[in-house]
Amino acid sequence: MHLSIRNLYKTFDDFVALDRISLDVGDHDFICLLGPSGCGKTTLLRIIAGLMPFDGGALTMGDTDLAAIPARERGFGIVFQSYSLFPNMTVAENVAYGLKIRKESSDAIQTRVEALLEMIKLPHLAERYPHQLSGGQQQRVAIARALAVDPALLLLDEPLSALDARVRVEMRAEIREVQRRLGIPTIMVTHDQEEALSLADTIVCMNQGRIEQTGTPEDLYLRPRTRFVADFVGQSNLLPTAWVREACPECLDGRPDGKDEAFELCIRPEMVALSRDETAEGRVTDISFLGNVTRLQVAWRGRALAAEISGPCGLRPGDAVAAALSSGAWVRT
Amino acid sequence: MSALVELKPRRPRLTAADRLLLAVSIGVPLAGLALFFLYPLATIAARSLSVGGNRLGFGNYLAVLSSPGIAIATWNSLILSLATTAICLVLGFAIAFALQRTRLRGRGLVAVALALPMLAPSLVQGLGILFILGRNGLVHKWTGLPVDAYGFSGLLFSDVLYALPQAVLILEAALRHSDARYFDAAEVMGASRLRQFFDITLPNARFGILSAGFVVFTVTITDFGNAAVIGGNFRVLATEIYAQVSGQMNFAMGAVVGILLLLPTVVAVVIERVATQRQFGGGSESAIPVTPDSLPARDVPLGFLVHGSALTVIAVVATVVFASLVKLWPYNLSMTFKNYNITVAGGYAPLATTLEVSLFAAVAGVVLLFLLAFAMKRLPPKLAKAAYLAAVLPVGVPGMVLGLSYVFAFNLGDNLLGMLYGGSLLIALCNFYHYHSQGFLTMMTGMRTVPPALEEAVSCLGGGLAAVLKDAVLPFIGATAVSVFFFLFMRSMVTLSAVIFLITPNLSVAAVSVMRLDEAGFVSQAAAFSTCIMGTVLGALVVMRLALRRAARGRA
Structure with a gap:
């Protein structure tokens, strides 16, 4: 089944929360809605879930119009940032909840719950209560509860944001694996670009209620189309056309036609090549060593450039360096 | 931009069962409020303005204002309430300060004193003072002095005892919210303790003081019990309204005095609400609580004052208990149970009635308040605002006024509502709506602890509103519901001012x-x-503690 969103429009009083959003979610897609807080990503997820009405456009699943169908009848699974397990039910009862509502036989429920707990690797915790579990374990249970009813669509609302950094990375891999295995179309909301890049088949980058760009993680990183995406996904040097014309005329290749102010050149820090050269005009102004990479600030032709070198660099602040820019993408401002 | 978008609002429809549940949760409590609160109030207002036939006018008001009895009662009420307020604020602040800012010992005694007014009808203080200071009191017996507790001083004393604990609770809350960093800063800058008190402690508690002042003023000016027992010839508005209606059958006069009694309360409630909103608007989320310290020069006198006040509150009530167990107070103090053999005034039947009324008020109250609080979140904002206003309005209506308005609204033989009059059901409803606001606000606070995501999780898993109620809301609100139940029950057991008109x-x-x-x-x-x-x-209080503990254990 294929979820299709066409020109979806949503306002709160006079504030436009979602401005003509169109999006397709295929059978096995893992889609990340990525954007800063307040960009409308959670609103979009809640509308898809049926937890919020919308003001215009269409929302369909296959041939079914979802607009009038309440959340309880959509048959989607949802996982919240706050885990939201029933505090008065055991792990097993939590996972079984949706099946009980669907009045499945208790044998069927038990088999299903056991299989799910096996899948999330917590079969030994079936009789525990949520408050006896760690955050990561609670979130696994919440995912199992959402999956128990064979949802047509899995919705994840910042599911990893409340977890410790290390647990978050582990859970990322688990979510990806489970989603691949079950092939359930999944939409996840996140403001963490690393999470989106590592998990998604398709990233939908949102800003101020609009979609800035939809594409694969590579698309968004290597070929950002707008200044916002270049800035939000990864780090970048954003260089004005006039400066590029002066400082690096060869980089003008591939620039779309348009006024000077309409486009900027996005160069990722690792695409700035530096070499020590006593006669060169570049100057290292700042160095931060981060272990696997070293980040440098370089003053070059009247601008401060961010550069990144893998491993230690052997340079010191004040050293003279030559800089070469390559593989940029022209972005709309 | 939006002109390009075809606007067609799409809202997921509710299932029939959910619509019914929502309609019931909002409809029944609001209908109750309309019928048993707003309608009687409108009736008493109309009655106070009706001057014969179908004509309206201020004739009754002019008559009341020009009658010397009422003028005196109004004056007396004002003086009494102001004096009570002044004493309660000074004493109450000292006690609250001692509890919050010093390492006072013997806090259990103070806690008992603070809990007493919840347990006892408001006439118990008056009764106790009569046993000690009355014409046949202990003091007279021991000293032979011609003491007489009836009148202003006795009434002032009993009102202070009655209102002091309520003032302390509010002032304690105000002092609890102060930030230790202000005091640290002042200390570093070289301010003396006394300066710190006047520059930081007092100004920071000013809204609490204001609020406590209004609460004391309101409960005093509208209190009936103590005035009836110990007021003697010192007539106040509350006893005057009762005399007009019950004694002289002067209903129009009663209605006017009732409306007049509404004024100070309404003003007080409005000012207090504004003040508390401002108070919390200025507070900081991350305040560091002030650590109590000890300072003998301050704490020893303060300790005497605090324990002296607490002992007085307890002693007066304890005297009542003691006096009930002796043969002939104060002349023959040998113990007996014969006073408990009560045959006059219906014997113990009224106690059974009260128990029944209180249980009903508490059960119906909890169900209605729970439904209302549950529905509030699911209402369109405008309707929710109106419902909220109606739900908190009763706190501004003194019990006497509510009771009297019930007489006007329900003491009619000729319609369906009239059939309620003279029954225990109407008394139960009156008690519930009398304390509706406090119960409602508590329930709303409890409702706020229900995580919204959990309710949504139920919906996404296929559960309807009933499942949301049962699995997401109830587990979180159980303890709140228990405390609202017992609040309504206990208030209903001891209240006098509203029901006095309904018996x-x-x-x-x-x-x-x-x-x-x-x-x-x-x-x-x-x-x-x-x-x-x-x-x-x-x-009931003991049962509540046990029930709450069990509820807490159930969640753990």
């Missing part, structure tokens, strides 16, 4: 019995009956 020769409640026994001169029996009421409420 009939065949149907009375416990607090009225105490008053009747006292009026008839059976003071020892009145004491015995009071003790029975307090015992019942205390029993």
Whole structure:
């Protein structure tokens, strides 16, 4: 089944929360809605879930119009940032909840719950209560509860944001694996670009209620189309056309036609090549060593450039360096 | 931009069962409020303005204002309430300060004193003072002095005892919210302790002081019990309204005085609400609480004052219990249970009625308040605002006024509502709506602890509103519901001011019995009956503690 969103429009009083959003979610897609807080990503997820009405456009699943169908009848699974397990039910009862509502036989429920707990690797915790579990374990249970009813669509609302950094990375891999295995179309909301890049088949980058760009993680990183995406996904040097014309005329290749102010050149820090050269005009102004990479600030032709070198660099602040820019993408401002 | 978008609002429809549940949760409580609160109030207002036939006018008001009796009662009420407020604020602040900012010992004693007014009808203080300071009191017996507690000083004393604990609770809350960093900064800058008190402690508590002042003023000016027992010839508005209606059958006068009694309360409630909103608007989320310290020069005198006040509150109530157990107060102090053999004024039947009324008020109250609080979140904002206003309005209406308005609204033989009059059901409803606001606000606070995501999780898993109620809301609100239940129950057990107008020769409640026994001169029996009421409420309190502990364990 294929979820299709066409020109979806949503306002709160006079504030436009979602401005003509169109999006397709295929059978096995893992889609990340990525954007800063307040960009409308959670609103979009809640509308898809049926937890919020919308003001215009269409929302369909296959041939079914979802607009009038309440959340309880959509048959989607949802996982919240706050885990939201029933505090008065055991792990097993939590996972079984949706099946009980669907009045499945208790044998069927038990088999299903056991299989799910096996899948999330917590079969030994079936009789525990949520408050006896760690955050990561609670979130696994919440995912199992959402999956128990064979949802047509899995919705994840910042599911990893409340977890410790290390647990978050582990859970990322688990979510990806489970989603691949079950092939359930999944939409996840996140403001963490690393999470989106590592998990998604398709990233939908949102800003101020609009979609800035939809594409694969590579698309968004290597070929950002707008200044916002270049800035939000990864780090970048954003260089004005006039400066590029002066400082690096060869980089003008591939620039779309348009006024000077309409486009900027996005160069990722690792695409700035530096070499020590006593006669060169570049100057290292700042160095931060981060272990696997070293980040440098370089003053070059009247601008401060961010550069990144893998491993230690052997340079010191004040050293003279030559800089070469390559593989940029022209972005709309 | 939006002109390019075809606007067609799409809202997921509710299933029929959910729509029904929502309609019931909002419809029934609001209908109740309209019928048993707004309608009676409108009736009393109309009655106060009706001047014969169908004409309206201020004739009744002019008559009341020009009658010397009412003028005196108004003056007396004002003086009494102001004096009570002043004393309660000074004493109450000292006690609250001692509890919050010093390492006072013997806090248990103070806690008992603070809990007493919840347990006892408001006439118990008056009764106790009569036992000690009355014409046949202990002091007279021991010293032979011609003491007389009836009148202004006795009433002032009993009102202070009644209102002081309520003032302390509010002032304690105000002092609890202060930030230690202000004091650290002042200390570093070299301010003396006294300066810190006047520059930081007092100004920071000013809204609490204001709020406590209004609460004390309101409960004093509208209190009926103590005025009836110990007021003597010192007439106040609350006793005047009762005399006009019950004694002289002057309903129009009663209605006018009722509306007048509404004024100070309404003003007080409005100002207090504005003040508390501002208070919390200025507070910081991450305040560091002030650590209590000890300073003998301050704490020893303060300790005497605090424990002296607490002991007085307890002693007066304890005297009532003690007096109920002796043969002939104060001349023959040998113990007996004969005072508990009450046969006049219906014997113990009113206590049974009160128990039944209180249980009903608490059960119906919890269900209605729960439904209303549950529905509030699911209403369109405008309707929710109106419902909220209606739900918190009762706190501004004194019990006497509510009771009197019930007379006007329901004492009619000729319609369906009239059938309620003279029954215990109407008394229960009156008690519930009398304390509706406090119960509602508590329930709303409890409702705020329900995580919204959990409710949504139920919906996404396929559960309807009923499942949301059962699995997401109830587990979180159980403890709140228990405390609202017992709040309504206990208030209903001891309240006098509203129900005084609703009793009939065949149907009375416990607090009225105490008053009747006292009026008839059976003071020892009145004491015995009071003790029975307090015992019942205390029993309920113990049950509540156990129930709450079990609820807490259930969640853990």
